[in-house]
Amino acid sequence: MTGRPGTGTRRARGNIETLASGALRVRVYGGLDPLTKQRHVLTEVIPKGTNARRDAERARDRLLVEVAERRNPKTSATLDQLLERYLSQFQGSPNTLQLYETHVKNHIRPLLGPVKIGRLDPEVLDSFYAELRRCRKHCARKRGLIDHRTEREHECDERCRPHRCRPLSATTIRHIHFILSGAFKKAIRWGWIKESPTSWAEPPPAPKPNPKPPNAAQAAQILNESWKDADWGAMIWTAMTTGVRRGExxxxKVESVDFTPGRETLWLERAIRREPGWGWGEGDLKTHQQRTAR
Structure with missing residues (x-):
C-alpha cells in the first residue's frame, strides 16, 4: 500500500515512501492533534536492507492497529509543551510550584524538553535519571571545564575551580520524577497518550531518615537553660512536647491557645512561610487542615 492520493481511490490511512537514502518511511494518520488542531501523523523510518519492505509493512500494520485500538499518542507535543500546560494548572502551594519550575528549568528542559511525549519510554527516563546521578550540571565530559563561582560575568580567581561532577541527591531526583508523573497523568486525562512511561521507570529509592534527636538528659539540659528567659523557655517547651513545624x-497567637486547666490545647490553623515574589507571610498549613496539639 503506497497510499498516494489523487488516483480516484479512497485515501489510505497508512503509506510507505522510499527516501533518497533507500530507507523506507512509514506514515499513518492518527487523527487531529488536540494541541495544534492539525493532522497528527505517526512516522517510523525503516533502514535500507533486504527485508526493509517486509519490516515497513509490519510497522505500518502495527501503527494502524495502535490507532484502531486508541493506543497511539494523540499529539506530537513535546515534553516542554506538556510541562508548560501542566504547571500553568498546578494547584499546589506557591513554594512547591517555584521548586518544580526550578527543576524543569535546570534539569528536565535541557535534556528532555524537545522530545515528543509519545517517544518517551521507561528506558529513556532511566537513562535520564542515571545522568542526574552522574552530574548535576550535565557536563559534556570534556577536559578543561571550570566550576565558576557565579554565572555572572566575572574574572576568575581561586574560587573558580576545575569541574568535578557531583550527582543530584536522591530526594531531588524523586522530586523530578513526581513532576513528570503528574504531568503524564494529566496527559492521559487529556487523551494525549494512552499510558505513562513513569509507571515503569525507576527513580532512586527514598533515602532512609536518620534523625538524631537529643536524649532525655540532653533535652532536660536544653529546657533548663532556655527557661532562664520565660518566653524562650515556653517556645522550646512547646516545640519539644508538641512536635509542631517551625512555620506553624x-x-x-494568644487566641490559638486554650488554657482551660486539664484541657490545655494548641490550635494550629496558620503557618509562616516564604511566598515567591514578596517574602514572608501567613498561609495555610502544609496539609491544608487545621489540627490540635496537646
Missing part, C-alpha cells in the same frame, strides 16, 4: 509555631 511562628504563627501561633
Amino acid at each position: 509555631l511562628c504563627a501561633v
Whole structure:
C-alpha cells in the first residue's frame, strides 16, 4: 500500500515512501492533534536492507492497529509543551510550584524538553535519571571545564575551580520524577497518550531518615537553660512536647491557645512561610487542615 492520493481511490490511512537514502518511511494518520488542531501523523523510518519492505509493512500494520485500538499518542507535543500546560494548572502551594519550575528549568528542559511525549519510554527516563546521578550540571565530559563561582560575568580567581561532577541527591531526583508523573497523568486525562512511561521507570529509592534527636538528659539540659528567659523557655517547651513545624509555631497567637486547666490545647490553623515574589507571610498549613496539639 503506497497510499498516494489523487488516483480516484479512497485515501489510505497508512503509506510507505522510499527516501533518497533507500530507507523506507512509514506514515499513518492518527487523527487531529488536540494541541495544534492539525493532522497528527505517526512516522517510523525503516533502514535500507533486504527485508526493509517486509519490516515497513509490519510497522505500518502495527501503527494502524495502535490507532484502531486508541493506543497511539494523540499529539506530537513535546515534553516542554506538556510541562508548560501542566504547571500553568498546578494547584499546589506557591513554594512547591517555584521548586518544580526550578527543576524543569535546570534539569528536565535541557535534556528532555524537545522530545515528543509519545517517544518517551521507561528506558529513556532511566537513562535520564542515571545522568542526574552522574552530574548535576550535565557536563559534556570534556577536559578543561571550570566550576565558576557565579554565572555572572566575572574574572576568575581561586574560587573558580576545575569541574568535578557531583550527582543530584536522591530526594531531588524523586522530586523530578513526581513532576513528570503528574504531568503524564494529566496527559492521559487529556487523551494525549494512552499510558505513562513513569509507571515503569525507576527513580532512586527514598533515602532512609536518620534523625538524631537529643536524649532525655540532653533535652532536660536544653529546657533548663532556655527557661532562664520565660518566653524562650515556653517556645522550646512547646516545640519539644508538641512536635509542631517551625512555620506553624511562628504563627501561633494568644487566641490559638486554650488554657482551660486539664484541657490545655494548641490550635494550629496558620503557618509562616516564604511566598515567591514578596517574602514572608501567613498561609495555610502544609496539609491544608487545621489540627490540635496537646
